[in-house]
Amino acid sequence: MKTINMFRILGMVALLAAFKASSQTKTHVMNQRLSVITIGADNLAALRAFYVNKFGWTPVAENKDIIFFQLHGFLFSLYGSNDLFAHTGKPVKEKASGSVTLAYMVNSKEEVLALYTSLKEKGVKIIKEPFTPPFGGHFFLLEDIEGNVWEVAYNPFIPLDKNGEVITHKRIDHL
Incomplete structure (x- = not known):
């Protein structure tokens, strides 16, 4: 008898916990941080050369389309302007x-x-x-x-x- 009551109590506790969890809406928020800052480049090779030769930065990853520099806590990237605008769906406009x-x-x-x-x-x-x-x-x-x-x-x-x-x-x- 005591075993049956114990299972019943445990079952009710589990059922209540499941109900409580399902009735609560979980809110997702963005932490206050940046992961990547990307600049659209009209001339990717020339802009890469500027950051390498003038600032002394070294890319951590790159290909023909994008270049990444590791900064403290985030990445700074250069991406062809047309490719960036195609990625974002925003029309190409004159840079502001x-x-x-x-x-x-x-x-x-x-x-x-x-x-x-x-x-x-x-x-x-x-x-x-x-x-x-x-x-x-x-x-x-x-x-x-x-x-x-x-x-x-x-x-x-x-x-x-x-x-x-x-x-x-x-x-x-x-x-």
């Missing part, structure tokens, strides 16, 4: 230069100036000379050979860890 900027953060004004000198010596197009914004830090802006805008910056409100990865963005509501 400056509608997106990419940022390379460093830990000091001195690092900004060292990169500025190095990139300028390599013939990289500087579109805004080094400057100090009102809130502090130090920045300059450059373009790759297809007009993609990069900001090289030391920003006191964006601390980096020992690997150069962003830790957080400090509060700026007082600015």
Whole structure:
């Protein structure tokens, strides 16, 4: 008798658990992270050469259609513009230069100036000379050979860890 009651109780517990699980809707959310940033390239070979020769980056994977660079925590890829637009289903339009900027953060004004000198010596197009914004830090802006805008910056409100990865963005509501 006790065994039958025990099975009945266990069966009811399992049935209740199954009912509860089936009646709850599971919500899926996207974690706050990026995995890949892809830039459409009008001239894939030339843009690849820019990132390899001017920035000193090494591709981790590539073929005739796409090139991947491993950055801290995500991949940066170059993909032919027509192929990218075909993939996304978006019509080919003139690039809106400056509608997106990419940022390379460093830990000091001195690092900004060292990169500025190095990139300028390599013939990289500087579109805004080094400057100090009102809130502090130090920045300059450059373009790759297809007009993609990069900001090289030391920003006191964006601390980096020992690997150069962003830790957080400090509060700026007082600015």
